[in-house]
Amino acid sequence: MPPKRRGPLLNLQKEADGLKTKLDKLLVDVNQLDEQNRADLRQRCCELLSAVEETTQALKKLTKADELAPVGNYELFKREEETRLQDFHNQLRALELNLQSPETSEASERLSAQAPAGDQESDEESEDEEESEDDDEEEEEEEEGDDINDELDAEMERVVAISAFKGEQDEDLSMEKGDVLHILKKNKDGWWLAQDSKGNKGLVPKTYLKAQPLQEEEEEDEEDDESEKEGDDLDEETKNKRSSIHSNWDTVRKAITEIDATDVLSAMGAIPAGFRPSTLSKLLDEGITHRGSHYIQPELSQSNLSFKDLFLDPDTGKVRARTSRVCLSLSLWSCRMIPPPGVGLQVLSRHIRFCAFDGEQVLSNIYTVRATYSPKNPKTWSFSPRMSGQLPSLLDGECFLRCNSASANLGILFELGVTYIRNSTGEQGDLSCGWTFLKLHDASGALIPLRTHELILHGGTPYETDVEVDPSLTKGATGSVFQQMMMARRVPKLIIKLRTPNSRTMAHLNLLPDTFVGSLCSVQLLALYRQMLADTLLLDRVTMQSADLICSSVLATFPGVLDQSDLLDALQSAWENAEKLMKRSEKRDMSVVKREFVRVYMDHVFPLLYSADMPTPHWADEEVANQRARTIFTSKPSSDCGHQAFDISQVTYDLLSSARH
Incomplete structure (x- = not known):
């Protein structure tokens, strides 16, 4: 042979x-x-x-x-x-x-x-x-x-190690946080060939590295100038060496001061290398810009003299329906093979946040859905668990998305996250366990098929495209095609389903702002609020140029309820009970419906907003959540309870500060 x-x-x-x-x-x-x-x-x-x-x-x-x-x-x-x-x-x-x-x-x-x-x-x-x-x-x-x-x-790129790395194999290069390295070669698998200041070479994970900012290079140039002014008697070689020493120390010092809790946890091995501080959580903490309470407000036109997305139909007197470029409903099903944090961290919440995204910036409000899991299978997250009674909106995976952006890269950004607390220090933080982006249009500009999608999760931030959630799963992956198929089953994935809303839901969605993300169970309440906005701002004002304060507790406080899911659930439950008692003819009369909505809101929700017994909401705090639940379920419309000090903003709607520009 x-x-x-x-x-x-x-x-x-x-x-x-x-x-x-x-x-x-x-x-x-x-x-x-x-x-x-x-x-x-x-x-x-x-x-x-x-x-x-x-x-x-x-x-x-x-x-x-x-x-x-x-x-x-x-x-x-x-x-x-x-x-x-x-x-x-x-x-x-x-x-x-x-x-x-x-x-x-x-x-x-x-x-x-x-x-x-x-x-x-x-x-x-x-x-x-x-x-x-x-x-x-x-x-x-x-x-x-x-x-x-x-x-x-000159050809080698200089980077800084943001956390320590201990080589596991002979070809790996161990490094400490703050070390300055030179990159010799960038491999596509995420393991780069680097050289440290001692001349040692080896492979290091790119997720542990941070490029030297341009600001540091400018500081080096300034130090070079100062060095030349202070030491004219020194030769050029001595100046260059001194400048190099100073610039290297500045790089190390800045890298050390910028190391956050995530870098420490990664260095300890408490989290996978692909975990990062949550990008969407940080945007939510920066203010109201990316919250539902901001996006539910009417948007002013370019002249600020009229509204861009809020109009009345003169024939019916109702809000004129507006069709967005994208309007669909989505069901969050499950997440698979999500690596859990390691020892030393207590997970307070597992959740997913999503929004409209074009690859560069967030285009809508950010919506959060809490996930459930079984300790026997901690790598699988589920949504919309089966339970008796009404499902809390925070756990409801039935959502909708409206977006009117004309961007060719329009899509949905999903970020899986955990809120944790360190057992040793009591420090609390938010981590991103992976993200994925679903582009909504194909190359021809047509909407993608509305079906079930399995989306592979990436590590790092939404602005990094080649980082793995857990690089150890694929490092040195070799073997047959069968082994590669088995490894593909270990890749973290998110499973969702897109579909077209039914006609009744679509009618309500078309009354909402052109761009908005939220839960399907609250669509009717949002549509009623928009109808009341239209009546008050477009019919009841003396002139369209009037910017006086408007006496309306519902208009003034309802947006804040959107940021407190337990109060929104209380309003939803009370409204469903009220609807059951309404006659069919009353449901068709918009004036009756609005009057009943105001009554339900003022009886069941408004007192809770400013109750002295109601603690301020705090994300992922179980004790606060239980105390708020007790206050919500034990309160009665006619009960006497303590209230916070009165403020004029509780009963007045300020158009200038509330409307979006």
Whole structure:
């Protein structure tokens, strides 16, 4: 039987193994370096360097189509070989510079001491490279090797480690938080080849790195100018060295001061490397800009003399329906394979936040739905759990999205998050456990099919596209196609379903602002509020230019109820009970419906908003939530209870401060 033919990639792998053997032999001979064989060793080094470069070029030209038979995980194998050859190239380049100087015997001994250790030799080679560069600098940087080093340093990108990383494999590079590294090569799998200040080289996860900001580079330039003014008697080389020392220290100092709790947790191993501080949670904490209470308000036109999205139909006297470019309902089903935080963290809430997004900015309010899970299967999150009675809106996964943006990249941004508390310090924070973006239009501009979608979750922030939630799941992934399929099942995913709302729900949705996100169970209440806004702002005002305060407790306080889901549930329950008692003819009479809505609101919700017994809402605080629930369910419309100090804003609607601009 004839021997099995090898493919081009396997042949180059064998060739690289041969180059490694020659490199090991060269390192052993360098240990016995003397002036007589220096020229011979340098010649061998140059020839081997040329062979490595030729092999690297041949490897880059290879494609999967060149193989004689299918190769599983072809790109990963090819990338690993490129990294190995690049490491050979760096070692030989450093060795070539060492052989140029006659005072490198001590460095050569350290360089070759680890030659038999196989995969660990790259780190030792890097130490020798650093010492050889120091020797060259001590000789007043007059030799050609220093010029080559300057060119290499200019090409390498400088980054800062935002957290410590301890190498798990021989080719990894350990680093401490604040270390300044130079990036030698950026691999597509997220593991970059880097070099630290001591010359050590290895692979580090890109999620642990932060690019040096431009501001730091400007500060370095300013320090260079100050150095030149203060020391005119110093030569240029001394100034450059002093500037480099100052700039490196500033970089380290700034990186250390910017390290947040997430970096500490990541360094401790308490969270996966792909977890980040929650982006959408931070936007919600910045103010009311991305809250439902802001987006439910009418939007002023460009002249600020009329409204852009609130009009009356003269024939019916109702709010004129407006059709948005995108109006759909979505069901949150489940999240799978979500890695839980590690030891030392207590999870207070698992939730998902979503909004309209165009890849650059948030286009709508941000809506939050709480997830449920079983301790027996903590990696699976579920929504809309089965329960008796009315489902709280915070747990209801039946939602809607309206957006009138004309952006071709319009879509829905989903961010999975957890609110945690550290057992050791009591510190509370919000983490992003992954995000995904569902683009709503295809290349032709048509709306995507409204069906069930399985969306792969990414790590990092919504502005990072190549970060994994847990890089350890795919690091060094090799094997057959079957093994790759099994690994694909371990990828975190979000499962949702898009569909078209029914005619009754669509009629209510068309009365809402052009851009809004919320729960389907509250659509009718939102539509009633918009009807009352239209009546008050478009009919009851003396003139359209009047900006006087309007006496209406409902208009003034209802938006705040949208930011307190338990009060919205109380209003929803009370309104359903009131509707059951209304006659069919009364339900068709809008004046009767609005009057009944005001009565229900003022009896059941308004007193709770300013009750002295009602604690201020606090996200993911179970004790506060239970106390608020007791106050809501035990209060009665006719009961006497303490109230907060009166403020004029409780009963007056201020158009100028409330309307969106």
